[in-house]
Amino acid sequence: MTPLEILAIGILFAGLGFFVAGTVGMLRFPDVFSRLHALTKADNLGLALIALGTALLTADTSVTLKLMLIWFFVVLASATSGHLIARHALRSGQGS
Amino acid sequence: MTPATQPTLAWRALIAAKRFLLFAGLWLVLTSAALDGLGFGLAAASAATWLSLVLMPPVSREVSLLSVLPLVPGFIDRSIRGGFDVAWRALHPRLPIRPAWYVHDTRLPPGGARVALGSIVSLLPGTLVAGSFGNRLYVHCLNADAGIRHAVAAEERRIAGTLKSRGPGPER
Structure with missing residues (x-):
């Protein structure tokens, strides 16, 4: 294995760690809003690391660009849906 | 920055062109710039530009x-x-x-x-x-x-x- 591959695999595992932490947070945190913290923040960072690790393993620029697009759209969708869920929960009185 | 005025036609065309370039760029990334897909890309980017202008009309203080x-x-x-x-x-x-x-x-x-x-x-x-x-x-x-x-x-x-x-x- 080249040093680059070792670095990439390390980054991939770090990304996995954040996904695990986000999922554990979703299971352990007490309410809707706290769970959203776990899902939006930990998973975004996890996905960024996985995209970065995968990008290091490919020499193909178009694959790298696609990975960046995937990350961008997932972050956009997660921020938007997270905000919608929070707003709905707040209005339906689960906020207290 | 100039105060909000009635958007001129040239300005609207510029916004449309910018959006078209953005969508065309996306198409090139998604297809890895495959030559035999360029025709479809042109059509898709044009349709996406039209739809974006309908759903999100240009406003004068667009964030650059x-x-x-x-x-x-x-x-x-x-x-x-x-x-x-x-x-x-x-x-x-x-x-x-x-x-x-x-x-x-x-x-x-x-x-x-x-x-x-x-x-x-x-x-x-x-x-x-x-x-x-x-x-x-x-x-x-x-x-x-x-x-x-x-x-x-x-x-x-x-x-x-x-x-x-x-x-x-x-x-x-």
Whole structure:
């Protein structure tokens, strides 16, 4: 294995760690809003690391660009849906 | 910045051209610039441009991509710190969280500036904007902490600063 591959695999595992932490947070945190913290923040960072690790393993620029697009759209969708869920929960009185 | 005027035809055409280039670029990325797909790409990018103009008509104070660029390093830095913070709390055996609400009265004008504040505060470690009613921003804190008030106020000042540098903004 080249040093680059070792670095990439390390980054991939770090990304996995954040996904695990986000999922554990979703299971352990007490309410809707706290769970959203776990899902939006930990998973975004996890996905960024996985995209970065995968990008290091490919020499193909178009694959790298696609990975960046995937990350961008997932972050956009997660921020938007997270905000919608929070707003709905707040209005339906689960906020207290 | 010139005050909001009736959008001219040339200006609208420029916006349409910019959006078309964006969609065409996306197509090239998705297809790895395959030659036999260019015809479909042209049609798809044109249709997407038309749809975007219908769904999101150009407004005079469109946020330019370049004005957002200086904010990117801060965005990345906050995402990383926010991710570490919540991951650590989720995995800690004693679950060190103390959820609480903080209501922030914002002085930013409605629209893009407030959306920006909401998005940035949601990225900060431990805070999440759940919604706004009038001028009140409802911030959910994963761990009740006196520093949150100052952090939100600091972000607000920063955004107000970029507004001012772009022309006469509303001041109160």
